[in-house]
Amino acid sequence: MSRRTERPLTTALGWRLPWWLLDIGPVVFIFLVGSAALASKHVVGDTSHGALFIGLVIATVALLLRHRAPLLVLGLTLVLEMALGWGPVALFPVLLAVFNVAEYTDRTIVIVATVVTSVATILTLVIHHTQITAGIVVSRLVVIGLAVAVALYLRARADFINGLKERAERLERERELLADRAVGDERVRIARELHDVVAHNVSLMVVQAQALAATGAQDSQKETLGHVADLGREALSEMHRMLGVLRPQNGGEPEFEPQPGVRDLPTLIERTRQAGLETTLSVEGAARELPAAVDLSVYRIVQEALTNVIRHAHAQQATVTLGYAPDTLEVTVLDDGSGPNGDQGQGGHGLVGMRERVTLFGGELETGQRTYGNGYRVRALIPTR
Numbered sequence: 515m516s517r518r519t520e521r522p523l524t525t526a527l528g529w530r531l532p533w534w535l536l537d538i539g540p541v542v543f544i545f546l547v548g549s550a551a552l553a554s555k556h557v558v559g560d561t562s563h564g565a566l567f568i569g570l571v572i573a574t575v576a577l578l579l580r581h582r583a584p585l586l587v588l589g590l591t592l593v594l595e596m597a598l599g600w601g602p603v604a605l606f607p608v609l610l611a612v613f614n615v616a617e618y619t620d621r622t623i624v625i626v627a628t629v630v631t632s633v634a635t636i637l638t639l640v641i642h643h644t645q646i647t648a649g650i651v652v653s654r655l656v657v658i659g660l661a662v663a664v665a666l667y668l669r670a671r672a673d674f675i676n677g678l679k680e681r682a683e684r685l686e687r688e689r690e691l692l693a694d695r696a697v698g699d700e701r702v703r704i705a706r707e708l709h710d711v712v713a714h715n716v717s718l719m720v721v722q723a724q725a726l727a728a729t730g731a732q733d734s735q736k737e738t739l740g741h742v743a744d745l746g747r748e749a750l751s752e753m754h755r756m757l758g759v760l761r762p763q764n765g766g767e768p769e770f771e772p773q774p775g776v777r778d779l780p781t782l783i784e785r786t787r788q789a790g791l792e793t794t795l796s797v798e799g800a801a802r803e804l805p806a807a808v809d810l811s812v813y814r815i816v817q818e819a820l821t822n823v824i825r826h827a828h829a830q831q832a833t834v835t836l837g838y839a840p841d842t843l844e845v846t847v848l849d850d851g852s853g854p855n856g857d858q859g860q861g862g863h864g865l866v867g868m869r870e871r872v873t874l875f876g877g878e879l880e881t882g883q884r885t886y887g888n889g890y891r892v893r894a895l896i897p898t899r
Contacts, residue, residue, distance in 0.1 A: 522617055522665075522672035538578065544606045545574045551602035569598045573607035580614045587611050588627060592634040599642030605654070608635070609661045616665035628662050693866070700867040704874065707773060707810055720746035775809035776801075776836070779816060783834065786820050792831045793820065799838030808898055811871040812836070812845055818864040819847035819892040827851025827890055842877075843896050850889040872896060 524530060548570040552563055573594050580587040588611040595604035608631060615627045635654045639646050723743040726735075774782075779795055786793040804812065816834055823832050829851030837844035865881060872879040877896040884891045 522669045525672035525675050537581065540610055541574050541577045544577070544610060545570065547606060548574075548603045566598055566600055566603045569594045570603045570607075573603075577607055577610055580611060581618070584611070584615045584618055585623070585627070588615050588631070592631065596634060596638045596641060599638050604638065605635070605657070609657065612658060613661045613665045616662045617669055624662065624666070628658065631658055696866045697870060700870045703867070704811075704870060707814075716746050716749055773806075773810045774813045775806075776804060776812055778813060779834070779836075782813070782817060782820070786824070786832070789824055791820070791824055791829060793834065794832075795834045795836075797836045797838070801836070801838055804843065804898055808843065808875060808896055811874065812843065812894075812896065815845055815868050815871055815892075815894050816847060818868050822864045822892075823847070823849045823851060823890070829889065841897060841899050843898050845892075845894040845896065847892040848884065848889060850887065852888060868892065868894065 524536070549567075552566055552570070573591055576587045576590045588608075591604075591607040591611045595608050598604045612627060612631045616624045619627070632655055635658060636651060639650060639654070643650075720743050723739045723746065726739055783793050783795045820832060820834070823829050827849050829849035832847065832849040835844075835846040835848075837846070868881075869879050872894050875896050877894060879895075880891070880893040882891060883889070
């Protein structure tokens with residue numbers, strides 16, 4: 515295992531300690547405790563101080579490599595424990611080694627390692643103590659069990675936290691994919707609607723060119739007008755071919771109803787009132803004829819905004835304002851609701867559609883809570899020239 519890999523301890527407890535402190539710190543602590551115990555000269559048993567110190571050095575050096583070879587290090591510390599038999603020098607390295615095995619290896623190996631460690635500890639007592647009490651045996655086994663239990667708890671909690679992180683990352687990726695799909699679907703919808711607008715205008719251009727060539731044009735102009743009409747018909751043919759790609763593949767027929775526009779907003783407002791939302795429409799500035807694409811987009815933006823108010827905002831009233839300026843049109847939809855108008859987290863894509871329509875004309879879209887009072891505000895600034 516790489517030293518720089520996040521350990522179960524750091525994941526489970528949320529600590530962000532340096533890797534070297536977690537790897538070297540416990541080993542230094544064991545070495546200092548063992549050295550202090552040897553310096554006190556209260557050694558029980560027949561093992562010399564020199565042998566105990568050499569065993570302590572070997573154990574601490576081996577523990578520095580415990581992440582690379584956990585089972586080998588555990589085996590070495592158990593051999594030293596049975597050879598030395600003195601708790602402060604022999605037992606502490608064993609506890610850290612078995613903790614490391616329980617933290618990183620498979621469950622079956624953990625069980626076997628725990629049993630082997632318990633047996634080796636009891637054999638150590640048999641080898642180095644003339645009198646063995648049940649209290650001593652139980653205390654050693656409890657300490658080993660606690661070391662293994664703590665390691666397994668940290669490991670299980672770390673696995674749970676990592677699972678939550680992976681799930682959150684997966685959900686975030688899915689959300690991004692859904693958002694990208696929503697943008698693509700909305701662009702297709704906009705393209706289909708604008709196709710109808712452009713096709714209508716091109717058709718008028720072809721008809722007018724043919725009429726002019728047939729009635730009052732000079733001979734020198736008839737060829738040019740005929741060429742214009744041919745180009746228009748070719749453009750219509752290509753646009754209809756493109757429309758066949760953009761139309762839904764469910765057998766549905768193309769719609770031939772005229773596309774809605776600003777002139778249809780009063781009807782939309784009335785339908786919104788019938789749905790239970792008191793809605794008003796106000797116009798600021800001198801109203802004028804808008805380009806067909808802008809006219810359609812304004813209607814769709816207001817439609818999406820009011821739909822979001824009804825579905826998500828829990829509002830009683832809404833206000834739609836059209837502000838005409840020389841080069842722009844400002845569309846504002848305000849509500850007095852307590853919930854979000856934006857459809858994030860609700861499975862809808864109304865804001866996506868509004869943003870795509872505004873971006874199409876190089877405009878600006880602002881959405882969010884109102885700066886005064888309760889409710890939500892949608893503001894779209896669309897160039898009209």
